[in-house]
Amino acid sequence: MTARERMWRCVWILWLAVLASPGLLQAQTPPAMVSEPQDQYVELSSSLEKAIQAEKLDLEKLGKDLEDIKKEQTAWSRELHAARLQLSAVADLMSLSSLSLEDLNKALGSLKQTVDEAAARVKDLQEKQTQLTAQLNALAEQRAANQNRLETLKTRRDDLPIARTLAAQLKEADDLLRQKEKRLKDFLDTYQKLAGDWNALKEEAAALLERLNTRIAKRKREDLFRRTRNPLLGMSVAEVRRDLETVATLIAQGLQTSFWTERIQRLWKVGGLLSVTSLLAFVVVEWLCFRYRRLCLALLSHQDRHGKPWFALALNLLNRSLPLLGATVFAYAYTSARDLYDTSVFLRSLCQILVLWLLSSWGIHFLQALKENFRFDRFAFVVRRIRVVISLGRWLLMAYVILQESLGRSSALLLLYRFTLEVAFLAWNAVFWRELKRKMGEAAPTWMVGRSWVLHLFMGGSYGVAMVGVLLELAGYALLATFWYVSWGRSLIVGLWLFLFYKSLTEWEQTMDTAAAFAPKAEEDTKGSLRWLSVKALWLVWLFGGTLGLLLAWGAKQALIVAFFDLLNTPLPLGNLNFRLLGIIHAGAILALTHVGARWLKHFLKNRILRDSGLERGLQASIVSVTGYVLWSIGILAVLNALGFSGTSLTVAFGALGVGLGFGLQNVFNNFISGLILLFERPIQVGDRIEIDGTWGEVRKINVRSTIIQTLDNASMIIPNSEFISGRVVNWSFKDLRIRRNINVGVAYGSDVEQVRDTLLEIAANHSLVHKEPKPSVLFVDFGDSALIFRLRVWTTVPVCLQVETDLRFAIYRVFQERGIEIAFPQLDVHLKTGFESTANTPPAEGKPSEGTTMDDKA
Structure with missing residues (x-):
């Protein structure tokens, strides 16, 4: 709230206090009651006078500001005119077909600066318009309040001089506010006109920027496959000497403090406070990277490196490169967000060097970890040679990046330097593969026996990359040769991470299979599905991530990636249906x-x-x-x-x-509906003990089509659900788990039946699983051929009924033996006849039994 607004608020409060006084300054009011309201009028008049003086000063200041703005309009018009001339120059440059890619990039940088400057001007002018609109609204409210005060004074009809003074002050304040409102509207009109001009310039520059980006992309494709005269043939010593002098000058400038101070000031001018914010963000990113690095170290300490060597290797590789990875991602994100990659040579070189250092670090650390974890002393020179070429090549390629950004792509020194690197790489391939073939001929490792094609494949690929690059360079396709080497380098890094991802996933699957074999079945059933989904999802990530990584490695732009997903979304007609x-x-x-x-x-x-x-x-x-x-x-x-x-x-x-x-599908549908009936009506439930065709079993699971019954012999019976609906099933657990079991026992004739009954009841009462209610009972069933039949009836539960019967039979046999109660067994009388009926009346010989004599044998 400004000082004037606070003053006007005080005036408004005083005015309300005056109006709140009843019978103010009426003729019949006693003099003693008039002094206090009159003092309020005086105080109000004094406040109004101060507010009027403040408004006069503010009005005078607005007048001066308006004159200054009108004077500055000429300078703004010149800036707009210069910007439009720049746009015209860029448009004329775009019409030239012979313009180089470097010139187009320079024009792109200046055009982006114009767009950013126009956007900043539009934003500033719009903010000023918003402020002026708020001030105009506040003035309108003040004028309305003053009009209300004048009307109030008129209705009061006060004849005191102080009242007339107040009315005059209010009119003067209203005139001042009207003049102020007019000048503010002049400000607003000026800002609106300037904002419209800058906004039109911004839209024109943005359209031209889009056309220029399209032209640059097209020119890159053309230059990539455009053949030129062999640059080595037309190279002169003078050009190389001139480039060397330029390099020496740049090195001398780079050693001076003023050079870096100028670069920092330029970045500060472009970014301003955003540069400080970006620096703080970079510090936070690096702190998080070091923080996660500690977590990775803790995770590595708990990993079984012998059981999961490849996963530990991948985690160690990521752990070593986390700070550098964070810096690289931040640099690319910053330059892309600010559109500085194509306009700032310093930031572009910095991003390229960071990427080169990161990729080479991954290769070096991978080879080092490979040597530590998988020892192969005889072929250690392979890892050593590759590490040396990566370490040396990193510095040589960093020098190439600096030369390219400093001298330009068509520099004679850069061409000579690149061709030297290409020839050196080809020579290194020849020496390396010759020595490797000699070592393999002396003693090949076991995993290479019968797989010599692997060696020939890698050797052919390495020779192919080196020789194709040299041939492209000699044929005049310099940019294509550079693209060829860079793409293969990126592809190797993508292949490295795909290989580590593949080996880590394979180890994870093997570990899970081993753990699942020893895990409880119930736990495995619930967790196995999640592990299965996780593994399959990671394999899909590996497949699509590898495809996307290879596309990006070979320069695929956003349009190609979108086209790839459009291909996946292309309809495939099949009859009247379209599948994707x-x-x-x-x-x-x-x-x-x-x-x-x-x-x-x-x-x-x-x-x-x-x-x-x-x-x-x-x-x-x-x-x-x-x-x-x-x-x-x-x-x-x-x-x-x-x-x-x-x-x-x-x-x-x-x-x-x-x-x-x-x-x-009648039977299938019948079984499905029967399964639903079983689930809702529940004549049988999971856990019930049922009897089907004399076979006891427990209901284990009710599926869509069938029900699984596990018998007491641990056999699984798979029975269609319809049989439970249409057939007869004995459910011993339906609504009640209690069951009565009968145990028959026969005792010899002559036994004490009262003792038998009491003994059976005592045995039943002593068993802990026999229910006390209903009470056990003993029935005298029948007089058997060889025994007196008794039946012991006891109540127990279905799950333990067979065990209870067995225990009771053991106890009956033991107690009956102890008490002398004989358990009878069947007896059979056998009658044997000697001789025939024709000799039935012949007297028997002495000492021999006569015919018809019987012999009773107990069987």
Whole structure:
């Protein structure tokens, strides 16, 4: 709030205080009551006078500012005219077909500066317009308040001089406010006109910038495949000497403090406070990188390097490069956000050097870790030679970047330097592969036996890269040769990380398989699905990440990547339906997520939500199964939608499905509906003990088509659900787990039946699993052929009934033996006859039994 606004607020408060005084300055008011309101009028008049003086000073200042702005309008017009001339010059340059790529990049830099400057001017002018609009609104409110005060004075009809003074002051203040409002409107009109001019310039420059970017991209493609005269043939010693002198001058400038001070000041001029903010952001990024580096070290210390050597190697490689990786990403993000990569030679060189250092560091650290973890002393020279060439090549390529940005792509010294590097790389290949072949001939490693094609493949690839680059250079395709080497270098780094990712995933799969083999089955069923989904998702990331990385390594731009995904989204007609590869991928992902989600949701419901709910075990299983069916139904509908099935297509498909159910799938559909009936009606439930055709078993799972019964012999019976609906099933656990079991025992004739009954009841009462209510009972069943039959009836539960029967029989046999109660067994009388009926009346010989004599044998 400004001083004038505070003053006007005080005036308004005083005015309200005056109006709040009843009967102010009426004729009949006693003099003693008049003095206080009159003092309020005086104070109000004094405040108004101060406000009027402040407004006069402010009005005078506004007048001077308006004159200054009108004088500055000429300078602004000259700036606009110069900017438009610059746009015309850039447009004329674009019409020249012989313009080099360096000139186009310079024009791009100046054009971006023009766009940024115009955008900054527009933003500043719009902010000033907003402030002026707010001031005009405040003036309008003040004028309205003054008018209300004048009307109030008129209605009061005060004849005191102080009242007339107040009215005059209010009129003067209103005139001042009107003049101030007019000048503010002049300011607003001026700013609006300037903002419109700068905004038009910005739009024109942005359109020209888009055309220039298109022209540069086209020129890059043309230069890449444009053949020129062999630069080595037309190179002169004078050109090389001149370039060397230029390099010496640049080195001398680089050793001076003023050179770097000028660069820093230029960056500060471009960025301003944003540079300080960016520097603080860089410090935060590096701090986070070092922080995560500690986490990586802690994770490495807990890793089994022998069980997961490749994962430990990849983690160690990432850990070593985290600070450099953070700096590289930040540099590229900063230059891209500020559009400085194409305009600032210093920042572009810095980004290229950081990327070169990062990629070479990955290669060196990988070879070092490979040598430490996988010892192969005989072929250690392979790692040593490659490390030397990477370490030396890093510095040589950094010098090449600096020369290119300092002297330009067409510099004679740069061409000579590049050709020297290419020839040196070809010579190194010849020496390296000759020595490697000699070592392999003396003693090849075991993994290379029968795989000599691997050596020839790598050797041919290395020779091919080196020789093609040299031939392209000699043929005049200098830019294409550079692109060839750079792309292969990037591809090697992408291949390195793909290889590490592949080996790490393979180790992870093997570790999980080993852990799953020793894990409990219930835990494995719930966690195995998530591990399976994680592994498959990571393999998809490996596939698509590798494809994208290789595309970017070979210079794929955003348009090519978009075209790649458009290809995946291209419809493939099949009859009246259109399928898309991307839709099939989405459908597979939805199916996998549905599979894992159903598993985990059922596990969560069973072990978390319903575990202590008090519901029956079978009811819990029904809720879990129905929830899984509902989730699968939603997933299948989502899959059909991802595949491109519309509502009409789904109607036709379900209609065809209905016809199929009516003919060929009757049994399947019958079993499915029967399964739903079992889940909702629950005549049998999971955990019930049932009897089918004399076979006892426990219900383990009710599936969509069939039910799994596990017998007491641990055999699994898979029975269609329809048989439980249409057939007869004995459910020993239905609604009540209690069951009565009968044990028959026969005692010899002559036994004390009262003692037998009391003994059987005593044995039943001493068993802990026999229910006390209903009480055990003993029945005297029958008089058998060889025994008196008794039946002991006891109540127990279904899960332990067989064990209870066995225990009672053991106890009966033991106690009966102790108490002398004989357990009878069957007896058989055998009658033997000697002789025939014709001799039946012949008297028997002495000492021999006569015919018809019987012998009783106990069998």
